Structure formats: structure tokens, C-alpha cells
Amino acid sequence: MEILIVGAGNMARGIGLRLVRGGHRVRIAAREPDKAADLAAELGDSAAGEPLDSAAGAPVIVLATPYEGGKEVARLWSDQLAGKTVIDICNPVDFDTFDGLVTPPGKSAAEEIAEAAPDALVVKAFNTTFASRLANTGTLDVFVAGEDADAKKTVVGLCVDAELRPIDVGGLAHARALEAFQLLHMKVQDQIHGGWSTAITFAP
């Protein structure tokens, strides 16, 4: 499958590495085409970089940008995302306080992105997996929330290919819990000496 990743940062890298290892073709699109090209080069022959131009041709788009950037892309690309699987990975953390979220009360970033691109099939996933863990091997729990069953099935399949454990938590409203709990996971990194490499896990 061909997947367009918007962004060329650490999360784009981690997800890109997993997808390429899973046998998929990856397009990296970024506002700075040089960064997109550099990351694509690192990902190898199954990847190519491009400017942030168009989602045409990709059935799956990963918004691997910060919260505001993802909303902006969803708004700008609203028409061309129609009917496509759009994976929102963001954490709308209030970085001033590191104790709350910047989303409106009772709404997730994922739901806001779905409002910005109302015909896109938005799926929340990968917001609890730190980039370093994605870049390494080893399985991770990936919590998946969304309204469209086929879109979730696509994301679940990509996770399995990437040797991750997808866990379908239900409708997109559950992204609120995923985002709120990941804030806690992030804010206690010092306390648990996590070094930003821990993972939220439903452990046996």
C-alpha cells in the first residue's frame, strides 16, 4: 500500500521505518522538501520525499505533525482527503503548563481534525507510542479509535504488518481518553526515569 506521511520529524521517521519494514511504500511530504528528501533517503528504496503539495494517489495519509499543523492540513486538504483513511497521531499538550491539553473541553484533537475534513475517515492511532520505540524493533500496543470500520481495519492491518499490536478501543470520541492519558504518560517521564522510551501497555 502507498502511504503519505505528512511531516519529516521524529514521529514521521518512526512510523515510516515501521511501514517500510512492513512492506509498504511511503511518501514523505513536508513544507521543507529537503527534510522530506533526507528522511526518505534514510528510509530507503521504498520511500520518496516530496513537497507538501497533494494527497493524490495515497489511500492512507498519516498526519505526523504537531496538533495545529495537522488541523491546518486537514482544513486545506479537506476535499482531497474525502473517503481516505487519515491517521491522526498528535498530542495536543499544553506545553506551557505540561499539565493539560489545548483542545476545547470535551473534545479530542482527532475529533477536531475530523471536523476540519468532514469526509475524511479519521482514525486516531500512534499517539501513545514514542518515536524512539517505533524506530526500534519490538512490539508496542497501538490504540486505535475511529468511526469508520474499514478505515480502522486498514490501520489495524498496517500495525500488524509493522509487528505492532493494534487495540481497537472504539469510536473516535475515545481519542479523548487516549490523548488525556498520553499527557499523563509524558508528564511523568522524569518520575519514572522513562527517558521518553516507555510505552503504554496492557501488560499480561
Place this chain on the structure above:
Amino acid sequence: MEILIVGAGNMARGIGLRLVRGGHRVRIAAREPDKAADLAAELGDSAAGEPLDSAAGAPVIVLATPYEGGKEVARLWSDQLAGKTVIDICNPVDFDTFDGLVTPPGKSAAEEIAEAAPDALVVKAFNTTFASRLANTGTLDVFVAGEDADAKKTVVGLCVDAELRPIDVGGLAHARALEAFQLLHMKVQDQIHGGWSTAITFAP
């Protein structure tokens, strides 16, 4: 330390076992005194059963009851809980849908209990740890939220004594995330073949 556990069900048993092993004295109070006596007998010489009568003499009270019962006890005992550490462990799950919570939007059960007993030092803890895992040995992450630093310190100390890993996630409002994420943990038990013995963990 003397700890009063309200309730004589599986969670009272699991927490009671951990506290007794941690060297503490446990009082089990339940509406059905026979059940309280039975559980106390199982816990051994450091435990005693009693009717659901009074919190007098116990600096720490664990509300090991379902959501509605905990609120009711907090309301009835509002005066005598003043200044005491009250541990709320409940999960206000909507058992009709198993897809949402019965708490009002934007409020946790812990905050409701704090409203019902406004002078109690309410701490959310143990809502993500299944009873079977508490009853066994082995460490578990215990997420702790609350407003009063001393009360949280007390709960953290009890967890350490019980060979658990306490993680202080901040103020009581974060109980919303703990309750919402535990709902997801509960609802996917079939999917992950968890058998109600998994644990939410910040895994290395």
C-alpha cells in the same frame, strides 16, 4: 498504619492483601458484617471485620465499593472523613453500553466524591489495577491523583510498602483520564485475551 477498607468484594480483598503484606493493620467494614468478617479472617491476624458504622480511628479510608456506593458513603460520612486520606478506587463505567462513563461530562467520580465529602483529602488510586493482580505478588503501576500533597504521600508510601509502583499524575482532575482510560482497558479484555488480569503499565 490502620486502614479502613469500605467493602468486602474482590477489590477490597486485593488491596487488603497488599496492605497486610506491607505490614499494615486493616479494618474491613461492610453492610453485611458476615462478609467483612470472612474477608478479615482470610487476611489474617492484622485484619478485623466490622459493620459499616464509623471511620473513627482510621487515618486512611479506602472506598472499595462501586461508584454509587462510594459517593453514598462519602456523603453519609462527610463530617467524619474531614482531614482524612480517602482513597477512591472506583470506575464509573456505564455497564449498559460498556462504552462510556456514567459521570457527568467533564467530571470524574473522584471529583464527585470530593464534592460529597469536601473536607476529606481525596486521592484517586488503584482504579486501573484488577483485583486478581493485586491479590497475586508482583509489582503493578498504581496511578495516583489528588490535591493534597500529604495525602498523596501517604498513598505513595502504602504502595511502596505493598511492592507496587506509585506514579503521581498530578491533581484530582487527572482522575478523569485515569477513569476514561481504564474504561478502554476493561472494554478490550476480549480483544486482547486479557482474562481481566492485565495491567496498564508504563513499560520500559
